[in-house]
Amino acid sequence: MTDITILQANLEDLTEILQLQKQAFKTEAELHGNYDIEPLKQTYDSILSDFSTHSFLKGIYENKIIGSIKYRSVNDATWVGKLIVSPDFRRQGLGKRLLLEVEKINPEANKFQLFTAASSIQNIRLYESIGYKVCNKYKDEAQAGLEMVEMIKIIK
Numbered sequence: 001m002t003d004i005t006i007l008q009a010n011l012e013d014l015t016e017i018l019q020l021q022k023q024a025f026k027t028e029a030e031l032h033g034n035y036d037i038e039p040l041k042q043t044y045d046s047i048l049s050d051f052s053t054h055s056f057l058k059g060i061y062e063n064k065i066i067g068s069i070k071y072r073s074v075n076d077a078t079w080v081g082k083l084i085v086s087p088d089f090r091r092q093g094l095g096k097r098l099l100l101e102v103e104k105i106n107p108e109a110n111k112f113q114l115f116t117a118a119s120s121i122q123n124i125r126l127y128e129s130i131g132y133k134v135c136n137k138y139k140d141e142a143q144a145g146l147e148m149v150e151m152i153k154i155i156k
């Protein structure tokens, strides 16, 4: 774990991050038997567009990107998304480190918010373990009516 460095990602990292995203969400798709999810279908142009509105962090091990997260501050809220860790490096705390790094980088935020699939019990538990709470449930029509939850962590 100590050999993993977290840095800001740049434009040149996007191809590798997108590749890791597809690999990371494949296990999520297998778990729920649903491959019709946006992270598996996202194109390079789409992640490039995300890069113009969001910052990305990358977790590096031996020059390879093994984790990533994106975030964006809007007024007093920081929105977090696309938390991914390579299947080979899971359950070692990197997901939590990436989430906490976003909080450290955004000390002015009053709240942190994210969306995740309602069926992703393990992900919800990870977010709850660092203070997020489910605040809303809805169906995402852009993802074939996939049931989603919105989670929020209030800081002040």
Ligand SMILES: CC(C)(COP(=O)(O)OP(=O)(O)OC[C@H]1O[C@@H](n2cnc3c(N)ncnc32)[C@H](O)[C@@H]1OP(=O)(O)O)[C@@H](O)C(=O)NCCC(=O)NCCS
Pocket: 024, 025, 027, 028, 082, 083, 084, 085, 086, 089, 090, 091, 092, 093, 094, 095, 096, 097, 115, 116, 117, 120, 122, 123, 125, 126, 129
């Ligand atoms: C969600 C995801 C990023 C989590 O990454 P991760 O690095 O495994 O996360 P962490 O290691 O911080 O925490 C995961 C679990 O490992 C446990 N863990 C952390 N360090 C550990 C260690 N040293 N030994 C054993 N378990 C450990 C945590 O307690 C947590 O357990 P819990 O689920 O029982 O509460 C990863 O599973 C992933 O990429 N999933 C696919 C994409 C996805 O669904 N992303 C979220 C979209 S909203």
